[in-house]
Amino acid sequence: MNYRKKIRLGDVLMSRGLINQNQLNMALKEQKEKGRMLGEMLVELGYVTQEKINDILCEMLNIEFIDLQVEEPEENVRDLIPEEVMRKYTLVPMRYDKNNAGVIQVAMADPMNILAMDDINIITGKQVAPYLANASDIRAYFDRVFGKKQAQNIAEMYKKEQGLVQEESEEEKLRKEDVENAPIVQLVNSIIEQAARQRASDIHIEPFEESIRVRYRVDGVLREVIEYDKSLLGAITARLKIMSGMDISEKRKPQDGRITIIVDNREYDIRVSNLPTVYGEKVVMRLASKEGFKKQKSDLGLTPTDLVKFDNILKNPHGIILVTGPTGSGKSTTLYTALSSLNSEEVNIITVEDPVEANIDGINQVQVNNKADMTFANALRSILRQDPDIIMIGEIRDSETAEIAVRASITGHLVVSTLHTNSTANSISRLADMGVEPYLIADSLVGIIAQRLVRRLCECKKPRLATAEEKEELAVDPSEDIVLYEPCGCKMCDNTGYKGRIGIYEIMTITPKIKSMIARGKSADEIKEQAIEEGMSTLKASAAKYVLDGTTSMSEMVKVTYEVEK
Numbered sequence: 001m002n003y004r005k006k007i008r009l010g011d012v013l014m015s016r017g018l019i020n021q022n023q024l025n026m027a028l029k030e031q032k033e034k035g036r037m038l039g040e041m042l043v044e045l046g047y048v049t050q051e052k053i054n055d056i057l058c059e060m061l062n063i064e065f066i067d068l069q070v071e072e073p074e075e076n077v078r079d080l081i082p083e084e085v086m087r088k089y090t091l092v093p094m095r096y097d098k099n100n101a102g103v104i105q106v107a108m109a110d111p112m113n114i115l116a117m118d119d120i121n122i123i124t125g126k127q128v129a130p131y132l133a134n135a136s137d138i139r140a141y142f143d144r145v146f147g148k149k150q151a152q153n154i155a156e157m158y159k160k161e162q163g164l165v166q167e168e169s170e171e172e173k174l175r176k177e178d179v180e181n182a183p184i185v186q187l188v189n190s191i192i193e194q195a196a197r198q199r200a201s202d203i204h205i206e207p208f209e210e211s212i213r214v215r216y217r218v219d220g221v222l223r224e225v226i227e228y229d230k231s232l233l234g235a236i237t238a239r240l241k242i243m244s245g246m247d248i249s250e251k252r253k254p255q256d257g258r259i260t261i262i263v264d265n266r267e268y269d270i271r272v273s274n275l276p277t278v279y280g281e282k283v284v285m286r287l288a289s290k291e292g293f294k295k296q297k298s299d300l301g302l303t304p305t306d307l308v309k310f311d312n313i314l315k316n317p318h319g320i321i322l323v324t325g326p327t328g329s330g331k332s333t334t335l336y337t338a339l340s341s342l343n344s345e346e347v348n349i350i351t352v353e354d355p356v357e358a359n360i361d362g363i364n365q366v367q368v369n370n371k372a373d374m375t376f377a378n379a380l381r382s383i384l385r386q387d388p389d390i391i392m393i394g395e396i397r398d399s400e401t402a403e404i405a406v407r408a409s410i411t412g413h414l415v416v417s418t419l420h421t422n423s424t425a426n427s428i429s430r431l432a433d434m435g436v437e438p439y440l441i442a443d444s445l446v447g448i449i450a451q452r453l454v455r456r457l458c459e460c461k462k463p464r465l466a467t468a469e470e471k472e473e474l475a476v477d478p479s480e481d482i483v484l485y486e487p488c489g490c491k492m493c494d495n496t497g498y499k500g501r502i503g504i505y506e507i508m509t510i511t512p513k514i515k516s517m518i519a520r521g522k523s524a525d526e527i528k529e530q531a532i533e534e535g536m537s538t539l540k541a542s543a544a545k546y547v548l549d550g551t552t553s554m555s556e557m558v559k560v561t562y563e564v565e566k
Contacts, residue, residue, distance in 0.1 A: 007060045007112070009038055013048060016056070023047045036265045037110060040135065044266075046296075050134060057111070057132050066094060066107040068137040069492045077104055080124045083146055089116035090138050097129055107133035136197070139264060143194045184235045188243070189261075192270070192285070194225070196263040199500075201287060201328070205240075207233050207280035218494075219455045219501050220328060230280075237274065237281045244272040252276055258355070259285075271355065288357055295337050300330075301503035303545070306537070309507045310449070314338055319446030319510075320409045321416045322396075324427050329452050330503050331418045332357050338416055339363060339392055350386055352379040353394035368394070376401045384408055393417035399434040406436055409444040423539065424448040424508035424531065425524035432521075442510075442519035450506040450539060452560040454552045458493035461485040461550065470554055474544045485550045502551060504542040504560065509534075 010024045019027075019042065027041040034041070039053045054065050073094045081093050090109040097103035104126045108116065111130035120128050191214060195203045200216035212228040228236075241248045244257025259270040271286045302310055313321055321338070323331045336358060343349060343362050354368035354376070364386075366379050376393060377400040383391055384404075395418045396402050409415045421427045427448050431441050466474070466482040476482055487497020508514070508531045517527050532538065543557040 007057075009042075009053070009057070012056055012060060013042070013053075018052060019047045034265050037135070040265070054132055054134070061111060061130075061132075063111055064131050066131045066133045068092065068107060068133050068141050072491070073107075073141075078145075080104070080126075081120060082123075083142075085119060085123065087142060089113060089119070090135050091116060091120075092133070092138055092141060093120070093124075094131065100127075103127045103129050105129045105131055107131050107138065109133060109135035109138055136264070140197050143197050184232075184239050187232075188236060188239045192259075192261060192268075192287075193263045195285075196266070196268055196287060196289075198225075198494075203283075203285040203287070205236060205283040205285075207277060207282060209279055212236070219496075219498055220453060221455075221496070223496075233280045237283055240272060240283055240285075241274065244270075246272070246274060251281060269358065295333060297337055297341060300334060300337060300505075302505055303537075303542070306505050306507050306542075309447075309509055310338075313447030313449075313507070313509060314342060316414060316446040318409055318412045318414050320405060320444045321414070321446055322419050322427050322448045323416070323451065324419045324421045324424065324448060325451045326420065326422075330501075331451065334449065334451060334503075335392060335416055335418065336360065339390070342390055342414075347389040348387055349390040349392070350383045350388045351392035351394070352376055352383060353392070377404055380404045380408070384413075388413060390414045390416070395419070396431075396434075399436070402431055402434040402436050406431075406440050406444045410440070415444075422450070423524075423528070424450045424506050424536075425528035428518055428527060429524045438521045439519045442515045445510045445515075445518070447510060448508045450508075452504050452539060452543075453501040454504055454543060454546060454556045454560055455498035456500045456502055456551055457485055457487055457553055458490060458497055458499040460488040460490035460493065460497070461553075462488045463550075466554075473554075473558075474547060475541075476548070482548070483550075484547060484554055487553055497553075498556075502546065504539055504546065506536065506539045506542065508536055 010019070010028070013019045014021065014024060023042075023045070027038060027045055027047065030045065031038050031041045039050075039057075042048050043050045043053065057063075058065050071094070073092050074096075077093045077095050086092060092107045094105045094107050097105055104120075104124065106120065106128050108130050110116070111132050117128040117130065120126070191203060191205070195216050198216055198218055200218050201220075202217035204213075204215040204217070204222065206213045206215070207230065209230075211230055212233050213224055214226045214228070215222045215224050238248050241255070241257065244259045246255040246257040254276065255274045257272040257274070259272060261268050261270060266289055269288045271288075273284045275282045275284075297307060297310065323334050325331050339349060339351070340360060343360065345362070348364070349362070350364045350366065352366045352368060356365045356367050359365065366374075366383065368374055368376055368379060376395075376397065380391070380393065380401065381404065391408060391413055393401065393405055393415065396405060405415050405417060419427050419430055421430050427450075428441060428445070432438060463483050463485055466484045468478060470484065471478050471480075471482055474482070489495035489497045493499040510518075511534055513534070514527060514530055517530060540557070540561040543552070543561050546552045547554055547557050
């Protein structure tokens with residue numbers, strides 16, 4: 001078998017009609033700027049799927065694909081190659097070849113990397129049989145196997161260094177530690193990088209009497225990943241303050257900051273919040289990948305019916321579109337997706353946000369700054385003089401903002417915004433509570449989208465029959481045998497039973513009948529009943545569909561729809 005065969009991936013994809021010359025040129029340009037593999041750039045730009053690239057590479061090179069989320073390398077073989085070599089070439093030695101003890105099978109992100117194969121040959125004295133593996137899976141494997149050990153080693157190095165240099169103040173040491181190889185810099189970078197690779201949305205660094213606990217929020221659930229000695233707290237918090245632009249000497253007041261960092265060639269925007277507690281300063285970081293906000297509408301989890309409703313609402317030339325739900329329910333992603341679909345050179349889109357969560361080309365984004373008296377309301381007044389077609393308001397928080405939003409929509413602008421309410425109908429009551437007259441709400445509203453995120457069951461899920469109570473909850477025939485799925489737990493999902501999340505939606509189109517009911521001041525319950533009669537699928541009904549098709553579990557449905565149904 002010829003393992004040293006070279007193929008030009010771009011040419012092969014073009015010859016099969018999967019990409020065109022313009023797309024290849026764009027990917028090559030991005031590849032040059034970011035220094036990444038062409039395949040990764042083509043996937044990131046949405047031109048082709050990773051699975052399609054894997055199939056073509058395996059076929060052309062006559063090799064097999066290894067899924068590192070499922071297969072585990074043999075330790076005696078893995079230990080043949082130093083960790084730094086594995087990280088340098090993004091590869092993992094898997095096992096000895098059954099037919100030839102002089103050959104080791106190696107999972108590689110780039111199975112055409114001859115230099116890597118030669119280095120392994122020199123280090124081990126063995127020939128390499130390359131297998132293809134996803135680069136992201138290999139990096140996640142490194143974090144899983146070497147992450148904790150690496151972090152603890154760095155922590156020990158820092159403590160030793162601290163003992164040797166007692167005479168310097170902590171601030172002086174940290175100013176020096178802007179060099180990349182300083183232990184505390186490496187430790188903080190390691191905490192952030194591992195969180196990004198594990199798909200965490202938040203990092204919590206929490207001080208206690210004797211230790212520091214680090215937890216990641218993955219798929220909406222917090223879990224502890226590592227514990228450090230309390231002596232590291234000052235250095236970790238000071239390093240994060242330097243990175244996020246906070247005042248390093250202020251330890252008694254809460255502070256906020258921001259970090260932009262690149263992990264595996266993907267840019268992350270991190271909001272940092274610092275809070276003094278009885279045992280020291282607690283730091284919470286919220287991670288947002290810029291690519292994460294650039295989803296297609298079809299990727300949000302909308303059913304075909306909901307997708308049609310969503311598109312129809314967005315076609316309105318003016319009016320208010322509200323996206324509602326609690327913190328962390330995916331409202332910002334839905335708003336950015338809506339704006340991206342409306343974004344064209346014919347329209348002027350201006351946003352006012354606190355904070356701006358992701359930059360979108362072609363859209364004018366304004367950051368709220370209360371110190372400079374740039375509040376939502378003041379920014380909106382200025383925006384209305386900027387000839388906008390579409391205005392996005394990060395959140396309607398007070399009566400002043402609500403009133404300006406309503407007036408803007410009535411005077412011919414399309415306004416999209418978020419509101420913290422439980423359901424679509426409750427949003428109408430909330431606007432009324434903010435002092436907006438019912439007839440103005442009726443005139444301005446064109447659609448309300450309530451949403452939640454439910455965790456997807458991993459492939460290790462196990463089936464069981466539904467109980468009588470569950471059938472009633474799911475509104476299905478009690479005499480039928482209904483199969484539901486429960487979380488189980490395996491290596492792929494880190495023994496949680498869940499992997500990833502999907503949105504559930506309740507989309508209320510403001511029809512003439514509902515408009516009339518709003519203007520007459522009807523209750524939220526009456527409006528909801530009318531909307532259901534007109535074909536609205538509730539959050540509970542949307543979640544039930546995912547329970548019945550095995551996408552999520554009964555416990556997830558109950559958790560996310562409990563407060564809606566009370």
